[in-house]
Amino acid sequence: MASVKSHKGGVEHIEHHGHVTLKEYTKNVNAKIVNPLSGIPKSILFDQVSRFCRDHGLQDKEEYFKKGALVAQSPDDFELLEELDENDKYHLRREITNPWRLPRDLYFTIALCSLGSAIQGWDNTGANGANLSFPEEFGIVDNTWLVGFINSAPTIFGLFSSWATDPLNNWLGRRGVIFLTGLFCVFPVLAQGFAQNWWGLLLCRMFMGFGMGVKISTIPIMTSETVPAAIRGGLVMSFQLWVAFGIFIGFCSNLIFYRIGRLAWRFQLAAAFAPAVPILLFVWLCPESPRWLLKKNRCKDSYQSFCRLRNSEVQAARDLYYAHCQIIEERNSFGGSSLFGRVVELFAIPRLRRATLGGAIVMTAQQFSGINIMSFYSSTIFSQAGYSPFQCLMASFGFGLVNFVFAFPAIWSIDSFGRRNLLLFTFPNMAWCLVVAGCCFLIPDSVGARVPLIALFVYIFTAFYSPGIGPVPFVYAAECFPLSHREIGVAFCVCWNNIIGSILSLTFPSLLADIKPTGAFGFYAGLNMLAFVVIFLFLPETKQRTLEELDYIFGVPTRRHAAYQLRTWLPWFVRKWVLGQRHVVLEPLYQLEGFSHYHRKNGVSVEPSA
Numbered sequence: 223m224a225s226v227k228s229h230k231g232g233v234e235h236i237e238h239h240g241h242v243t244l245k246e247y248t249k250n251v252n253a254k255i256v257n258p259l260s261g262i263p264k265s266i267l268f269d270q271v272s273r274f275c276r277d278h279g280l281q282d283k284e285e286y287f288k289k290g291a292l293v294a295q296s297p298d299d300f301e302l303l304e305e306l307d308e309n310d311k312y313h314l315r316r317e318i319t320n321p322w323r324l325p326r327d328l329y330f331t332i333a334l335c336s337l338g339s340a341i342q343g344w345d346n347t348g349a350n351g352a353n354l355s356f357p358e359e360f361g362i363v364d365n366t367w368l369v370g371f372i373n374s375a376p377t378i379f380g381l382f383s384s385w386a387t388d389p390l391n392n393w394l395g396r397r398g399v400i401f402l403t404g405l406f407c408v409f410p411v412l413a414q415g416f417a418q419n420w421w422g423l424l425l426c427r428m429f430m431g432f433g434m435g436v437k438i439s440t441i442p443i444m445t446s447e448t449v450p451a452a453i454r455g456g457l458v459m460s461f462q463l464w465v466a467f468g469i470f471i472g473f474c475s476n477l478i479f480y481r482i483g484r485l486a487w488r489f490q491l492a493a494a495f496a497p498a499v500p501i502l503l504f505v506w507l508c509p510e511s512p513r514w515l516l517k518k519n520r521c522k523d524s525y526q527s528f529c530r531l532r533n534s535e536v537q538a539a540r541d542l543y544y545a546h547c548q549i550i551e552e553r554n555s556f557g558g559s560s561l562f563g564r565v566v567e568l569f570a571i572p573r574l575r576r577a578t579l580g581g582a583i584v585m586t587a588q589q590f591s592g593i594n595i596m597s598f599y600s601s602t603i604f605s606q607a608g609y610s611p612f613q614c615l616m617a618s619f620g621f622g623l624v625n626f627v628f629a630f631p632a633i634w635s636i637d638s639f640g641r642r643n644l645l646l647f648t649f650p651n652m653a654w655c656l657v658v659a660g661c662c663f664l665i666p667d668s669v670g671a672r673v674p675l676i677a678l679f680v681y682i683f684t685a686f687y688s689p690g691i692g693p694v695p696f697v698y699a700a701e702c703f704p705l706s707h708r709e710i711g712v713a714f715c716v717c718w719n720n721i722i723g724s725i726l727s728l729t730f731p732s733l734l735a736d737i738k739p740t741g742a743f744g745f746y747a748g749l750n751m752l753a754f755v756v757i758f759l760f761l762p763e764t765k766q767r768t769l770e771e772l773d774y775i776f777g778v779p780t781r782r783h784a785a786y787q788l789r790t791w792l793p794w795f796v797r798k799w800v801l802g803q804r805h806v807v808l809e810p811l812y813q814l815e816g817f818s819h820y821h822r823k824n825g826v827s828v829e830p831s832a
Contacts, residue, residue: 258547259295267291271543278521283539290539306536313534321452327530331448331508335400335441336460337497340468341407342434344494347472347622349373351480351615352487359484360420366731372424374727377720379431380438384720387439387713388561396444396511399436400501406433407498415492423491439716442700443708447513448531450541451768455636458700459629459693466622466629466688468497473622476615516545517705548773549705564710574711576762576776577702581715583761584695587645587753589722591652591691592746593625593684617677624681628688640765641694645757648690653750655683660743691753695719701764704773759784775812786811 259267271291275284289310293300300306300314316323353373357363371378390399410429417423442461449457472494479489509531515524521542528538568578636644659679665672695715703711734742762775762783794808 257295258551259291259544262295264292267295274521274543274546280522280525283525283535286535286539287543289536290541291543293536294540294544310534310536313537316533317450317452317537321450323533324450325531325533327509328448331531332445332457332460334501334504334508335444336464338400338404338407338437338441338501339461339464340471340497341411341494342438343465343468343470344472344475344497345376345411345430345434345468345491347469347476347618348490348492348494351473351476351490351618354487354614355484356420356423356487356491359487360423362420366735367728368420370728370731372420372427374724375424375427376431376434377727378724379428380435380720381717381724383432383435384439384713384716386432387436387716388564388709390436391440391443391514391709396440396447396514397505397508399440400444401505403433403437403440404498404501404505406430407437408495408502411495411498412492415488417488435716435720438696439709439712442696443712444511446697446700447511447708448509450532451771452766453637454701455641455693455697455765456633458697459632459636461696462693463626463629463633464497466626466692468494470622470626473615473619477619480612480615512542513545513705516542516549521546544768545705548768548771551773561710564707565714568707568711568714572779573773573777574703574707576778576780577704577707577711578714579780580702580761580776581695581699581711582718583753583756584645584691584698585715585719586722587649587757588691588695589719589726590746590749590753591649591687592656592743592749593687593692620677620681621684624684625688625692628685629692630689632689632693635689636693636697637765640763641698642757642761642763644690645694645761646754648686649750649754649757651686652683652691653747653754655679655686656743656747656750659683660740660747663739663743698764701772702776759787778811783811 262270268288268291271287272284275281275287280287289303289305292303292305293314296303300311306314353369357365357369362368387399390402394402406429410426410433413426413429414423417426438461442458445458445461446454472490475493476486476490479486479493482489509527510523512524512527512531515521515527525538525542528542529535532538532541568574632644656679659676662672662675662679665675699712699715700708730742733745737745760780760783762778764772764775767775790809790811794806797803798806798808
């Protein structure tokens with residue numbers, strides 16, 4: 223049961239009887255996931271919907287919102303709702319049977335915004351090829367720390383710029399921020415090609431870092447706030463797919479400009495501006511994030527945006543009203559209004575602290591995997607294996623191709639197999655690939671198979687990385703925080719990612735010189751296994767949940783989650799898959815209340831992943 227407790231400023235506060243209280247909302251000790259509309263009588267629900275429509279100038283859409291509220295209340299029972307006509311039910315059926323059939327505006331928005339991430343990959347690989355020539359031109363070949371600092375300058379400066387994500391998004395919206403950061407991804411990138419000394423090149427790359435730090439925080443937020451929950455992971459991971467595409471095109475660019483000679487590095491670095499141009503031209507054709515508009519209390523504009531992003535008005539009304547109800551509860555639980563207050567709450571409020579921990583885990587794990595070292599220094603690594611400069615670029619091209627091709631399986635597996643399972647499967651496999659590749663460096667130079675074997679196991683490593691820790695971090699960071707703290711939360715995750723990435727990029731040239739490739743590869747293999755253990759114990763699953771429902775997932779105490787993995791899931795796995803006791807039933811961690819059979823069948827509650 224539920225009743226209207228108060229109405230203040232046109233916003234209902236719904237009190238649930240028999241479900242979680244607002245205190246339990248941020249500390250979900252019972253591991254319950256609650257539908258905020260569950261148990262509300264139809265007459266009261268319709269009164270609330272009517273009031274909502276009047277308060278926000280949506281009286282002419284009241285019929286759609288009443289239908290949408292009923293569907294949100296009982297998602298699996300829409301066939302029984304007499305208020306819905308056949309056209310309404312047709313679109314709701316296809317949402318289940320054909321979840322990828324979505325409006326063109328949605329796919330256009332995702333493709334255009336994610337194109338900005340191609341700059342990230344392209345710049346990494348441009349620097350990869352440029353590393354073979356620009357240190358020699360500037361006389362810094364022997365200064366490995368300076369070369370590492372120049373390479374990592376965008377991520378180092380991104381440490382500071384990512385914190386601008388929150389105020390910039392608040393003032394300009396998602397589209398405005400993407401346009402602004404696109405400017406920093408055109409002019410400083412082009413300016414690299416005209417640098418006359420190492421500090422001029424460093425300055426250009428630092429300005430690039432401002433655009434990239436804010437951009438990689440905002441693009442996943444934009445896409446996560448526009449797509450349906452059932453396939454959110456597959457669409458939001460387009461960010462990583464375009465990063466992989468940028469890496470691949472960057473290696474192609476390196477090969478094209480290689481024969482220019484000593485000027486090659488200028489073209490290799492400057493060419494990365496290209497993906498930003500379409501963004502500057504067409505980003506204003508995309509609908510603004512409906513959840514950002516809802517946050518600004520612009521419900522009418524949010525509804526129009528949802529209508530462009532969904533196949534029917536009933537679906538748009540359902541998603542808007544359901545998000546509205548969850549956001550009301552968020553506002554009652556999370557009160558930080560200032561930037562500093564929201565930063566403090568990331569660590570002070572249990573629900574937010576767990577999201578912060580989850581985001582930090584996946585970001586750290588991505589850097590621990592060693593992939594960015596491959597992106598920046600694969601040509602250097604292959605050079606130490608005995609390749610000529612052209613052969614280094616060709617081997618790195620193969621790395622980029624494998625990274626791009628094997629990113630595609632994650633589009634379908636990330637929402638069915640789950641975020642956690644992808645990581646738990648890929649990390650041990652990446653670890654053994656690194657160990658074997660490192661050992662191949664010990665094969666004598668006279669053995670002809672030495673270099674091809676090194677390349678082979680680097681490629682296999684990349685094939686495991688691309689559908690796993692490649693797409694998961696930015697998907698996870700963009701979805702794990704509530705709307706009230708999403709910008710600042712993602713900014714923290716990106717900042718943390720840049721801190722770890724900067725340290726590793728800065729130190730790798732010296733690490734490679736001191737402990738040689740075999741030691742460096744073994745070191746990263748150890749980091750991979752450390753990441754595996756931390757993910758197993760502390761990372762919750764988020765697949766197929768709306769952004770608002772995840773508040774309850776991250777309300778579960780971390781100790782309870784870790785204890786469940788060790789005391790319940792691990793014994794079940796051993797008994798079923800090691801001892802062959804196939805009849806063993808796994809007790810679920812999360813208990814659903816007020817959700818339909820469809821959600822129970824397809825969610826994490828029937829037989830949750832590791």
